[in-house]
Amino acid sequence: MTLTLRKGLLGVAAISVMGAAFELAAERHWQTSQQLVPWAALAVLVVALAVCALGRSPRGVAVVRVIAVAVLLAAMFGVYAHVSANFASGPLDQHYADTWDTLSPLTQWWYALSKTVGPTPPLAPGMLAQSALLLVLATFTSRPRAGVPEETRTREPGLR
Template identity: 85%
Template sequence: MTLRQGLLGVAAISVGGAAFELAAERHWQSLEQLVPWATLAVLVIALGVCAFGRSPRGAAVVRVLAGVVLLAALFGVYAHVSANLASGPLDQAYADTWDTLSPLTQWWYALSKTVGPTPPLAPGMLAQSALLLVLATFASPRRPGVPAESVTRTPA
């Protein structure tokens, strides 16, 4: 197994795991909750292009699609942290003291899921898959667009 195949395998497992998690959480109650499903579709397309295409154009397509997923993942982290931040004053443990906490502490509690119901790092799974696909476009002894004769090999 090559490094490229390993990266593609881990990316595929990550995509499948994210799909399972979204389905288990019934993450389709609003239009905003459909965003990660769309990014999963983009990741599946990128995975196919990366696995079956070895052209420079294919690598560029994978990288652009991965960039789109990374932006969506950043939006997901922001949306999750914002939802947690909004629920801070309603949290039983912090209701009386929420307004006295510094904004930095409030954001930290929202990011670390000390308050709120949404996991801010869940969108990170999508970003991880996208980054694995980008790495897979580079993880070949013969990079797309580089002629085989220009790749130097060391004698065994």
């Protein structure tokens, strides 16, 4: 069961990484050095995925967790940068230029977060955060005991 869960988490993380790479490529997200940060994050996530998939050593688990936390921090900065850029473009939006200053700050920030105003998608860096979180969760699945087939291992009560 835990091996299946671990493989599932790694599979969803891999799909998420590929989706983020596709989104970055579709947006041609490589024009500035700041736009290369998510590409670097994706590269280290691929390394972490490989380390997590190929081994379960304590050192490998630690490496995966460190990489995942670093990517999570970069992704949080990415969400902030995207929402801030959208917020700054709010007064320039053709639909809200005349009324932007009359909107409550909560409404302005919601419009920036939901991409109602601005060109940058805050969900894109969120995909990196999701991938990193899935990798961390995969490291917390229990380690198989040597020499004991998975189907004969003791299971928690109530699980069949």
